[in-house]
Amino acid sequence: MARNGLPTATTRTTGSAGGGVGESVPRPDGRLKVTGEFAYSSDLWHEDMLWGRTLRSPVAHAEILALDTTRALAVPGVHAVLTHEDLPTAVRHYGLEIPDTPVLARDRVRHHGEPLALVAADHPETARRAADLIEIVHRELPLVTDESSALAPDAPLLHPGRTDPHAAHVPHPNVVHRQPVRRGDVAAARRRADVIVRGEYVFGMQDQAFLGPESGLAVPAEDGGVDLHVATQWLHADRRQIAPVLGLPEELVRMTLAGVGGAFGGREDLSMQIHASLLALRTGRPVKMVYDRAESFFGHVHRHPARLRYEHGATREGRLTHVSARIVLDGGAYASSSPAVVGNAASLAVGPYVVDHVDVEALALYTNNPPCGAMRGFGAVQACFAYEAQMDRLGAELGLHPVELRRRNAMSEGSTLPTGQRVDSPAPVAELLRRVRERPLPPARQWETSEGVDVRQLPGGPSNSTHGEGVVRGVGYAVGFKNVGYSEGFDDHSTARVRLEATGGEPVATVHTAMAEVGQGGVTVHTQIARTELGVSRVILAPADTRVGSAGSTSASRQTYVTGGAVRNACALVRERVLELGRRRFGAAEPAWLTEELLLADGKVVTAGGEVLAGLGDVLGGEAVEVERAWRHRPTEPFDPHTGQGNGHVQYAFAAHRAVVEVDTELGLVKVVELACAQDVGKAVNPLSVTGQVQGGTAQGLGIAVMEEIVVDPATARVRNPSFTDYLIPTLLDTPPIPVDLLELADPHAPYGLRGAGEAPTLSSTPAIVAAIRDATGLALRRVPVRPEHIAPG
Template identity: 80%
Template sequence: MGATRIPGNITQGSTAKGGIGESTLRPDGTLKVTGEFAYSSDMWHEDMLWGFTLRSPHAHAEIKSIDTSEALAQAGVYAVLTYDDLPTDVKNYGLEIQDTPVLAHGRVRHHGEPVALVAADHPETARRAAAKIKVEYVQLPVVHDEQTALAEDAPLLHPGRDDHHAGHVPHPNVVHRQPIHRGDVAAARARADVIVSGEYVVGMQDQAFLGPESGLAVPAEDGGVDLYIATQWLHSDLRQIAPVLGLPPEKVRMTLSGVGGAFGGREDLSMQIHACLLALRTGKPVKIVYNRFESFFGHVHRHPAKLWYEHGATKDGKLTHMRCRIVLDGGAYASASPAVVGNASSLSVGPYVIDDVEIEAVALYTNNPPCGAMRGFGAVQACFAYEAQMDKLAAELGMDPVEFRRLNAMSQGTLLPTGQVVDSPAPVAELLRRIKAMPLPPERQWETAGESADVRALPGGLSNTTHGEGVVRGVGYAVGIKNVGFSEGFDDYSTARVRLEVVGGEPVAVVHTAMAEVGQGGVTVHAQIARTELGVTQVTIHPADTQVGSAGSTSASRQTYVTGGAVKNTCEAVREKVLELGRARFGSYHPAWATAELLLESGKVVTDGGEVLADLVEVLEGEAIDLELEWRHRPTEAFDLHTGQGNGHVQYSFAAHRAVVEVDTELGLVKVVELACAQDVGRALNPLSVVGQIQGGTTQGLGLAVMEEIVVSKEAKVRNPSFTDYLIPTILDTPTIPVDVLELADEHAPYGLRGIGEAPTLSSTPAVVSAIRAATGLALNRVPVRPEHLTGT
């Protein structure tokens, strides 16, 4: 036994190298920079076929007939499938409501809906064969907004629906409605010295993850199928896939491939069932890879929204009341709409103290593209509106907009409109103080720089449209609140399997979860947690698959909290087993085995005083400790359907932004000069990754502010399904993003951490628009802001 002594009074993990709190590097980094990392579109199998999806050219139509004979006759084609070929009675799928047809049955409800599938020996053969499928459509009238959807004679998207929301909605074309009432709005309104109202519009944003929907389905000898796929939640996919295929879940073996981003767009199924159907039909491996055009039709988008808000305040700047109505366009199928309604309504007041509120949020069924999860999930739309309202109120009161917000900021102990107490730090005022205190970038750099003035830093950039003429600066602020984890009573658990064994004379931990690593760095954090909890250096992250229990979704900012929590929990249980084993083997040699608090540090069992009792290698002695455990955060409850009351949320995440913009008022071009963010992260498990998440989320918010929108015509047709016409920020559009990270621990969460991925996407958008308003004096109640909104042309 070694005589090494670690300094006294240590706690578990305090001496761990590469443990939590360090900016350890990604375990998949090397593979990702050499091009070897295997994404779902990189899968290849000998003898594989290519699948292709024929989609509806219409937003709403009856299918009179489908003739596949010519397609089937084409050389190189192995299968053509339509609704009639589905093998079981289960023909639909869906996250919460199973209303989405695997293949259209007699009717298409949105532009791009899948109608038929082709498998062929070359992708071009499959495309050409699909073009030979003759589908006879009779177009139907579309509903595309609240007025048309709720008209008395409106065509119903899902006549005879019997889902669990059907009974309480005011119209069958309303997916879900959530009112929230608290306090006495009439009385509070009477106390207001100023009242401001406004109607706000948020366009349809796309996740625009770069790795397209793709995967490889390989038929197995046992009649099952192996699916290699990019998703956000393997087990949710499995639950929806297996019944359609008519296979027991254990015969649909799913392995996560490399995922090229997600941002909510991979919560719903895309090509998963289609690839499996083709593989099972042909007996050959089938690969499906969407191109960018198809990807715009292949996943749900962020709900476009119309939001009406009224706020009142006393002349000393205290908010009196809020009334709002939020209408979200869910498109043709439910997807995550009900949960988005829950978020939009329960977070509609923002991070402010308002006791008297009347709130209503609804999601509609229309013939527009289906909308569901995207980073920020209902809270993004609300934040744009309430932050515009805060600026309006401050202006009306003649107050500084930041001071006005600070005066009304929520803090620990504040009641949400749902009656839930915010029982962890809510440093809203502090975040605002910090963001305002950050130094501002120099003004009119093109004048001070003289000859070396760089046109690339001006609005219009390399287009060389201005050298400063007509350019004005504006500064804007915003702050937001996002819930973390699945809410409203959902059993939001995760599972982690941890195996500790000696390999090559060294203790090694293997962490196995089904968590979808989509780029967020969960794999990095899991290794850090295992090092901290088990005092080992070597950690292997097992590929994510369905051979281990569900990890829940990589969404709702929840994975570090919930699967991180699960890894921590299993590691703790493994540690206990190690100590039990040690006591059994060596307990008689040293009294500390029985009396001291024992830790695992640097591959040894030590006392909290730092005395080494045994090497882990000796304790394990060739034995492996292998545990798989589920872990849950505090339970939540549903919101009351009439009052909206209920402890619906687990945790909250707060971020604040300050935007500095320069606007060429003559051409309507906006240059975001700087977009600073301050965010409370509870505890930064990996500071480098935390900052990366904040900067990435901030940039997506910038995109929504000034460029990103899926344009849908009145006929409910998508007009811009390409990166030529749907613009996401380039490196030239994106400013410097200084980040101030605050760490106030949430005592209810593992290590005090807070889910962080979404909050920065909320306040970024309203901060940018606030800055443009400050620069131009325009009202700007719609995002994205386009040049014509600024020039009035």
């Protein structure tokens, strides 16, 4: 408390308004979503709207010689057909970090499915038929599909004449970004090592596989601007990229968040936003675009596939002497967020372990494969799979239990990372491992019941593939850590507007941010913070749009930390102003107000001793108090481009998993029996929601471990499985019990001591599952996803 009786920005009230910070609060949209009543962006409707359609390239790399739109324009009901030549400005590229992505391809396509032309028609089927009538004349070009073809001396340059900030630090123009991390003397440490293990690992391309394909509605406005309603992760970054292409100032591109059916990084990049806006401005009619599932696979970025080469050394006592690694990420045709993914992969490449001697190189390539960018845990997920496999191999060489080897090398608060940054908050790696190891194992042979064999509990499940013959159990462990928030000097901030007023004598708070609610739970967190800080029960969450300052992206596990911090600080300033208003109005009549500290609780002004002085409605007197405030966490700095040294990250999240699997070694089928997780979340603002986030991230890690992979034909660079028929994701039948043990060790630098929670469990669940399969089968298994043919004999 401040001496004058007004709470400071860091003070929490003692209010008891229900549903505050630390309570489990149900999602207001939860019932609507599970009953199918929730309005997603694909449900948007305008009375006189047209439908948009995108024509996409059938080949991965080609010179475009001609696009003939004559037949498409002749189709009744078609209102516009646009190609690159019809774009209204000289700005014809966009991109999150590097503006290298064409709005529509002009003379060259660089990946299968790249947009070539747009159609607007009065019916979606008419638009589809018209797009199919556009004639493409092209000449195929040599493909760049992997490291050898990308870096060959005579390799085709996918982006010649690059001028982006990373171009000066890469060894070849087909390298998007390169980041080394060097510390100590690896050569000398290698000579001192008693045991050295080396391995090469392959990580497949994963899709975000969100529920709702890309969709939105663009409405032309009378002032020449456009109102865009869209499912996205970052309203203001979208607007920053859209406006120059349309030739409009940003204030004439008004964006409102529509219902989002999941994201996981796949909505950070633009998809249909510019295309729908172009068609709306050209036709003067609202234009709706909705991708089908196949087009969605081409309409957003994916998780980078990777090839990782590691060397770990250790003493006989199990102390790590050194780690060297080379991580090659396939960024696909355009940059997207590849530079940030490289930075994460390099800086987190060693894992949550203390190692004095490190030599890491991470890079991302330009290729003719599908563009890759953000996906839950980006960069850190790929590295975790490899370094955890290495720790298991090292433990086996030393005769140490995998948990014991990790415990001996676990980082803790005060440890120094390979980047030179000191960990200045709790890092309970050993404790998380202890908790998952000591949890009782699920009963063996659960498929044997008094009524016979329950095939649902066996590998293969209801397909009735096996009755237990050749089924063996394995147990595996893994731990990972992930940075929270944007890093490397990025101005990571958020903005919140909070309004407090009395309606019918009842105090009501309204919270307005541009945060994209994509399922992470901000719809409860921000109202919980307002209840806690303002001591009122009724809180309204205004729709997210660009009428308020940026909230940044809903990614990097940052929204509860950063936008939650902005809401908290805005509430604190509102509280101060309300209490000052109360002091001015009632101070002369109530001398105690001049000496006692004042709080807001249960919609009243009270003294620190609990005496009720006035209702908030009386204090406000018909007025409203409104504050908009931006909030920034402590600054970060770029990593040195040659050594990787620097305080590049804000915060770290830690999670450990123990996986129990049963494997039919004859058929190659895997049943994940349990995935126990222990995670430090600093402060569980909404324990129910946090547990759901941990379980959801764990399930996505299960997907990449044994099921999910976008298959790209190496001969043509074409995607072979763009559908949920052929791209498999875990269902309820595949997802095991996921018991969650939450630790709440506060980070003193964060609001309420919280940590970002959504990404960390995605890291460790994958290597834990694969470790359990190795334990069951004795196979090396250095690639994910693990397929039946990797397990069963040929």
